[in-house]
Amino acid sequence: MKNFANAFLLKNKSFSKKSFSKKIFLSVFVLFLLTASFLLVSCGASQDDTSNLTNERGKVQESSLNEAPSDSADSSADAEKKKDLQIEDAVPEGFVKAYVSEVIDGDTIVIALNGREEKVRLIGVDTPESTIRHEPYGKEASNYTKSKLLGRTIYLEKDVSERDKYGRLLRYVWLEVPQNNSESEIRNKMFNAILLLGGYAQTATFPPDVKYTDYFVKFQREAQKNRKGFWGNAVLQNSSMRETSYIGNMRSKKFHRPDCIWAKKISPSNRVNFKSRNEALSSGYVPCKVCRP
Known part of the structure; x- marks a missing residue:
């Protein structure tokens, strides 16, 4: 057991x-x-996640590729617009862009420049007075300048002098920037010349600012011939101007054209008349540098 x-x-x-x-x-x-x-199970999930991640990355890349051309095109368009604006605003060397805020008379204006105002006296021309003294055709010249310049953008060109004895800037006034210095461009775009051609001003040359003097003298003669502006005004066509070819100043020993601004300032007691240029030269007189007789 x-x-x-x-x-x-x-x-x-x-x-x-x-x-x-x-x-x-x-x-x-x-x-x-x-x-x-x-x-x-983990491997399967990991593969699914990896697959999903790959798919998502692919979608993002595809979306980026699809959007890239549009963004690039927009950027290119913006760049072109900026370039066009820069070209439009660009001012060639020797010119200054300004805005006319006031017209004082036919040959003097006020401009806005660099945040301040400046008086500008047009070089080489002289219009009849319309402010302190009222001369024939002065109001017409002043109104003409207002109609053409007031409230518009202009382009200023300097010659040699910066300012006159009154502190005014001395400048040629262009309505548009000239392509070159040809007579055609000066006739159509420079306001100084336009005043002369229209008979609203006469030449008033003060060395050393003589860059366009030859053109200005030519334009004045053209206006006289065509009786433009005040050249067609009976007040200015007095007999002494018609009969006298040249006027001399006995004190300065200079002779002038009858329409010269300086000839009009010669007092009767200091005045001598010449019928020809040769007569003035043979008498020992020298040509005026303003009217260039």
């Missing part, structure tokens, strides 16, 4: 060991399956 019991116990111990080993094996196997399943 005792032997039987011992045999039974040994058998049970052997069975228990086998059962325990089996349980451990099953546990390890289940753990392996769970681990493998987790790894498979």
Whole structure:
């Protein structure tokens, strides 16, 4: 009996060991399956995420490529507009852009320049007075200058002198920037010349500002011939001007054309008349540098 019991116990111990080993094996196997399943699911998710990320990147790149030409085109268009504006605003060397804020008389204006106002006296021309003294055709000349210049942009050109004795800027006034210094450009775009051609002014040359003097003398003669402006006014066509070819100043020993601004200022007691240029020269007189007789 005792032997039987011992045999039974040994058998049970052997069975228990086998059962325990089996349980451990099953546990390890289940753990392996769970681990493998987790790894498979993780890899699948990772692949899906990677695929989705790749797709998203592709979409972003495609969107960027699609939008790039438009952005580039807009930038190019903006650059062209800026370039056009720069070209339009560009002023050639030797010219200054200004705005006419006031017209004082036919040959004097006020401009806005660099945040301040400046008086400008037109070079080489002289219009009849219309402010302190009222001379024939002075009002007409002043009104003409107002109609052409007031409130508009002009371009100023300097000759040699900066200012006159009254502190006014001395300038040629251009309605447009000239392409060149041809007579055609001067006739059509320079307001100093336009005043002469219209008979609103006469030449008044003061060296050293003589850049366009030859043209100005020519334009004045043309206006006289065509009886433009005050040259057609009976008040100015007095008999002494018609009969006298040249007028001399006995004190300065200079002779002038009858229509010269300086000839009109010679007092009767200091005045001498010449019928020809040769007569004036042979009498020891020299030509006026303003009217150039």
